[in-house]
Structure formats: C-alpha cells, structure tokens
Amino acid sequence: MVRRGVKLPWFIREPDGLEALRSTLRAKYPTLHADEANGRIVVLGSLPISHQGTELDWYLIEVALPDDYPASPASVREVGGRIPCMADRHVNPDGTLCLAVPEEMWIKWKGKFDIGSFLEGPVRTFLIGNSLIEHGKEWPHGERSHGAAGVCEFYRDAVGIGEPNQVLQLLGCLAKERIKGHWVCPCGSGRIIRNCHREPIFEMHAKLPPDVIKYSLNLVLKEIGNHS
Amino acid sequence: MTPNDYLAALLKSQDLKSDGEELKALQSARADVEEALRADFSDCTPSIRYGGSKAKGTMILDDYDLDVICYFPHDDTSAGATLEDIYKNVRSSLEEDGYVVTQRTTALRLRDKEGGDFHIDVVPGRFTDATKTDTYLHQNGGSKKFLKTNIQTHIDHVAKSGHTDIIRLMKIWRRRNGISIKTFPMELLIIEVLKGSKAQGLDGRLTRVFSEFRDNIHDYAIEDPANPTGNDLSDLLNDGVRASLTAGATSTLQTVEASGWDVVFGAVEATSESHKVAALAAAAVHAPTPTRPWFDAA
Numbered sequence: 001m002v003r004r005g006v007k008l009p010w011f012i013r014e015p016d017g018l019e020a021l022r023s024t025l026r027a028k029y030p031t032l033h034a035d036e037a038n039g040r041i042v043v044l045g046s047l048p049i050s051h052q053g054t055e056l057d058w059y060l061i062e063v064a065l066p067d068d069y070p071a072s073p074a075s076v077r078e079v080g081g082r083i084p085c086m087a088d089r090h091v092n093p094d095g096t097l098c099l100a101v102p103e104e105m106w107i108k109w110k111g112k113f114d115i116g117s118f119l120e121g122p123v124r125t126f127l128i129g130n131s132l133i134e135h136g137k138e139w140p141h142g143e144r145s146h147g148a149a150g151v152c153e154f155y156r157d158a159v160g161i162g163e164p165n166q167v168l169q170l171l172g173c174l175a176k177e178r179i180k181g182h183w184v185c186p187c188g189s190g191r192i193i194r195n196c197h198r199e200p201i202f203e204m205h206a207k208l209p210p211d212v213i214k215y216s217l218n219l220v221l222k223e224i225g226n227h228s
Numbered sequence: 229m230t231p232n233d234y235l236a237a238l239l240k241s242q243d244l245k246s247d248g249e250e251l252k253a254l255q256s257a258r259a260d261v262e263e264a265l266r267a268d269f270s271d272c273t274p275s276i277r278y279g280g281s282k283a284k285g286t287m288i289l290d291d292y293d294l295d296v297i298c299y300f301p302h303d304d305t306s307a308g309a310t311l312e313d314i315y316k317n318v319r320s321s322l323e324e325d326g327y328v329v330t331q332r333t334t335a336l337r338l339r340d341k342e343g344g345d346f347h348i349d350v351v352p353g354r355f356t357d358a359t360k361t362d363t364y365l366h367q368n369g370g371s372k373k374f375l376k377t378n379i380q381t382h383i384d385h386v387a388k389s390g391h392t393d394i395i396r397l398m399k400i401w402r403r404r405n406g407i408s409i410k411t412f413p414m415e416l417l418i419i420e421v422l423k424g425s426k427a428q429g430l431d432g433r434l435t436r437v438f439s440e441f442r443d444n445i446h447d448y449a450i451e452d453p454a455n456p457t458g459n460d461l462s463d464l465l466n467d468g469v470r471a472s473l474t475a476g477a478t479s480t481l482q483t484v485e486a487s488g489w490d491v492v493f494g495a496v497e498a499t500s501e502s503h504k505v506a507a508l509a510a511a512a513v514h515a516p517t518p519t520r521p522w523f524d525a526a
Contacts, residue, residue: 030483030491031404033475044406048494051511055495056504060406079406081345090521100519108517122519128512129521135505139521140512147525219526 009067011041021065024116032061041065044079047119049127057131061123063115070114072209073105076123083130087146090126099126101144101154102212103204110207148223151216159200161187164224170201171217179205234489235430237496239396242288254294257346261322261338265298265350268321271306275299275360279351279379281411284386286395291403293347295335297379299363302355311354311366311374318352334365334375362454371460378454382412385453389419394433400493407476413464416450431489438484441477445470 011018018034018041025032025043032045043063048055060080066072075096085091090098099105099122109117129139144150148164156162161170169186173179173193179201181194189196229237244251262276280295281287300307300314308314319336322329327346328339335349353363362378386392395415402409418437427436440448452459483491490496499507512518 026479026482030479030487033405033479035472035475046404046406046494049508049511051507051514054497054499054507056499056507056511058404058494060403062406080403084343087523087525090523092524098522098524101522104519108519121517125512125515125517125519126521128508128515131508132505132512135501135508137505137509140509141515141518142520144520144522146523150522222526 007067009039009041010065010069011036017069021115024114028116029119031058032063040067041069043074043115046080047123047127049124049131057127059127059130063118063123065115070118071111073099073102073109073113073122074115074118076118078127078130089130089133090143097123097126099123101150101216103151103158103208103216104154106208106212107158107204111209148216148220151219159187159197159204161197163188164220168217168220168224171213171220173201174205174208174213175210175217231431231489232429234496235397235434235493238400238489238493239393239430241496242290242396242400244287244289244292250289250292254292254347257338257348258294258296261296261327261346261348261350264322264325264327265318268325269300269307269318272300272304274301274307275355279383280349283379283383284395284415285392286386286399286411286415288396288399288403290400293349296348296350297353298350299353299355299360301360302357307352307354311364314352314354315366318350322350331368333368333370370463375459376455377452377459381454385419386415389422391419391422391433393430394418394422394437397430397434397493398437401476401480404493405476405480407472409469409473410464413450413461413469416453416461417448417465420448420450434489435481435484438477438481441473442481445474445477 021041022034025034029047032043032047034041034043043065046058046060049057049059059078059082062077062079063074065074076099077095078097083089083091085093085095092098105122109121125141132138132140144153152162152164152167155167155170159170161167166186166188173183173186179193181198182192185191185193185196187197193201265274265276275297277297278294279297281292282294298318308317319329319331322336322338326341328341330337330339332349335351338346338348338350340346351365353365356362356364356376361380362376364374364376367373367375386395395418398414398418399411401407402414421437421440422433425433425436427433450461450465452461480492
C-alpha cells in the first residue's frame with residue numbers, strides 16, 4: 001500500500017529510467033555499475049580521467065543518486081582510500097566530496113543532474129584538481145573558502161555582491177516567493193533592483209531551489225552572529 | 229597490440245618494483261612491525277613471516293597490502309591463554325607501540341596516528357602442534373570463534389596453480405569495478421573455473437573466467453584447501469557476491485567485445501610525471517563548466 005504524500009523513489013516510479021542509466025554506464029562508463037542499496041541507487045566503480053584519448057588517472061567512487069534523480073545533484077565519495085577526509089581537501093566529515101557551493105552547481109547545470117553531466121562536470125573537475133594537488137600543484141580553477149565565506153565568494157563572483165551582510169540581504173530576497181523590481185538592491189547601492197543587479201538576482205531566483213537558499217542563509221546568518 | 233600483449237603489459241605495469249618506493253616502504257614497515265612484535269613477545273619466540281599476496285606472488289600496485297603472520301608455539305601461553313587472548317594481546321602491544329589498529333575477521337590492520345595506511349595486516353595465531361604447520365586463528369564474527377588453517381597450504385594452492393597472472397588481472401578488475409568479494413574466495417573460485425580448462429593465454433583464460441562468472445556462477449563451490457570440511461566458506465561466496473560477479477562479468481564481456489580490454493582496465497602506457505601533470509592541467513583548462521571545491525563547515 002502506498003502512503004499518501006510519500007513520493008516513490010525515481011527508479012520505482014520509472015523502471016525504464018534505471019535501465020537507461022545502466023545503458024549509459026555500459027556505453028560511457030563500463031567500470032561503473034548501478035545497484036540498489038538501502039532504497040537508493042548507488043553507482044560504484046572506477047571513473048577514468050582521460051584527456052585527448054589518454055587515460056591520466058582513475059578514481060574509485062561511489063555515487064548515491066537522490067530520490068528525485070536527475071532533478072538534484074547526487075552525492076559522491078572517493079572510496080579507494082586516496083583522498084583524505086579533511087576540510088582542506090574539500091571532503092566533508094561524512095566522506096562526501098564537496099564539489100562546489102550548491103548554488104554554483106544549480107546555476108551551472110540548471111537542475112539537470114543526469115549521471116553523464118554530473119560525472120563529466122563537477123566530479124571530473126574535482127578529481128582532476130585532486131590529481132594535480134597530489135602532484136604538488138594547486139587547484140586549477142581556485143578553491144572556495146570554507147563555510148559561509150565560500151558562499152559569499154560565490155555570490156561575489158556570480159552577482160557582484162560579496163560582503164556578508166549584503167549576501168544575507170540578497171539571500172533574504174531570494175528566499176521570497178516573488179522578487180519585486182522596486183525593492184532596494186541588496187548590494188547597498190541605494191538603487192532599486194530593477195535598475196541595479198536585476199538580471200543576476202532574477203536568474204538566481206529562478207534557478208535556485210528554496211532549500212538551497214535557506215541553507216546558505218542560515219550559514220551566513222550564523223557566521224555573522226559568530227562575529228558580532 | 230594484441231589482447232595478450234596488452235594484458236601482459238598491464239600485468240607488468242602492476243608489478244611492485246623491487247627498487248620502487250612502495251615495496252621499500254612496505255619492507256621498512258614490516259621490519260618495524262616484526263621488531264616490535266619480537267620485543268613485545270620476547271618470551272614466546274613467535275614465527276613471523278609473509279603471508280597473503282606477497283607469498284603467493286599475486287600483489288598488484290593498484291591495491292596491495294602485506295600479511296604479516298605472527299604465530300605462537302602450540303605449548304606456550306605467555307602470549308595468551310586462549311586464541312582470543314593472543315589476538316587481543318597482540319592488538320594491545322601494537323597499540324602501545326604507536327600503531328592505530330583496526331580489527332578485521334582474523335587480522336589486525338595497522339595505520340599511523342594520522343590515519344596513514346601502512347598496508348599491513350598482522351595475523352596472530354597459534355600452531356596446533358610442534359610440527360608448526362597447521363594453525364588456529366581467532367575469528368571475529370561468524371559462527372565459530374576460531375578456525376584451523378594452514379598458511380603454507382594456502383600459499384601453495386595459489387602460487388602453484390599456474391594462474392597467478394589471471395588472479396592478478398582479476399584483482400585489478402575487482403578494484404576498478406568496485407566488486408565486493410574478498411581475495412581468498414576469489415582466488416579459489418578462479419582456480420576452480422580454470423581447472424581442466426583448455427583455454428590458453430591471458431586473453432583466453434581471462435575470457436573463460438568472465439564467461440563462467442556470467443553463465444555458470446552457481447555451478448561452482450569453493451572449499452578451504454587447508455581445512456575443507458572444517459572451514460565453511462559459503463558465506464564468502466553467497467548469493468549476493470555471486471550476483472555481483474555475474475553482473476560485473478556480463479558488463480565486462482560486453483565492453484571487451486565492443487571496445488577491447490583497455491577500456492576495462494585502462495591505459496598501460498608509461499607516462500612521465502611531467503607529461504601527466506601537463507596533461508592534467510590541459511584537461512582542467514578544457515573543462516567547459518569548471519567549479520571550485522568548497523567545504524561545508526556547518
């Protein structure tokens with residue numbers, strides 16, 4: 001019996017989707033295999049890092065697909081014991097790789113997190129970076145600061161608003177169901193949104209899920225509270 | 229390059245070179261462990277030697293570790309009255325020596341205080357009699373608290389099977405495909421599959437193994453060559469493990485048919501460090517939508 005209000009996981013709602021996933025893996029990632037574990041689909045195996053037909057490296061990874069796959073990003077762990085579980089290597093305490101500030105993932109992949117896009121996008125970028133770190137180099141595209149500071153850096157780069165109190169204002173704005181163009185722009189210019197940062201703010205509002213905004217808002221709020 | 233040539237080159241690339249950093253580090257770590265054990269148990273004169281893949285000739289670079297066997301005389305209880313006491317006392321002494329020790333089924337895995345892996349498992353046990361051939365090992369979990377085995381029988385069974393090369397290839401495959409099966413049952417299964425087979429060469433025998441895994445996995449049973457009636461290995465090759473082998477083998481054979489072994493196992497061309505770094509940097513530059521890693525400090 002199905003309880004009301006309980007949404008079935010994607011692979012139960014769409015069995016063809018699971019076969020399509022397995023087909024994609026067989027065709028493009030033959031050393032990755034999808035299986036059900038604890039009510040979720042987990043993709044496990046090795047992901048090669050190749051460039052111009054040459055395999056440069058490979059990682060043993062485990063990708064746990066969310067219940068609403070491919071609508072939101074998966075979580076990924078490196079399970080070969082290679083990447084130390086520490087903040088400076090961008091591995092969360094639960095072992096998941098911290099690929100990017102969540103907003104960055106949502107803006108760049110526009111909510112399309114199919115396995116191919118996910119692996120070829122943020123996962124591949126992260127693992128290439130890690131391989132370079134292991135060779136004594138730096139993260140090729142830079143790295144975000146930890147926690148709220150990293151979130152603020154993202155908004156600085158994406159919108160031009162990076163000072164924590166202004167980011168807090170921006171997030172408060174983004175958290176509203178609707179944004180009005182006549183509101184004062186959170187950047188502190190004194191102008192209204194319509195005449196200031198209209199385009200990036202409206203883009204963010206359209207693409208970012210409410211829970212992502214709320215999470216960042218709480219993170220930045222806590223950080224400001226800690227420093228006040 | 230023919231399939232056999234490719235597989236031979238792959239095996240060569242997986243050798244731990246005698247002058248390589250990995251083997252030097254292992255040997256150094258093993259020497260330290262042996263010194264510590266002999267000092268801690270100076271009253272008992274334990275027998276300490278290599279076991280596992282080093283002794284069997286099946287080590288691979290992708291996934292190596294060293295089994296250090298530490299067996300005590302049958303009539304000496306100074307290391308512990310019971311097998312469990314021996315196991316716990318060896319664990320305690322290694323911890324006092326500064327190792328971070330993790331319990332496994334019969335072994336003790338060693339790490340350093342920073343979490344670095346020494347790639348060493350210490351296997352404590354006691355000989356059953358003065359011949360120093362069979363041993364009793366304490367077992368964590370499972371239906372029995374101890375098992376009786378013979379390390380030399382295991383080593384000979386694998387090392388003299390004529391199939392250590394296929395075992396090594398399958399260990400590489402297991403690692404790269406995230407297949408969950410312990411090494412010992414996999415070795416036994418491979419030897420069973422290839423017993424009496426007319427398949428030749430690396431390509432032929434490897435294909436045979438994958439084909440049998442795909443088509444006839446349930447036809448095979450394994451038993452401990454050192455104690456076939458006493459040690460039940462069925463749980464090591466349960467239905468879940470068999471299903472995983474079948475699924476992996478099916479996918480692999482499809483890939484080999486379509487694209488060859490190198491897509492299954494990856495490249496084996498030697499690439500200099502500088503070339504690899506340059507290529508990685510180029511790959512990074514070509515990322516269409518680069519992202520910056522973060523850390524959620526919450």
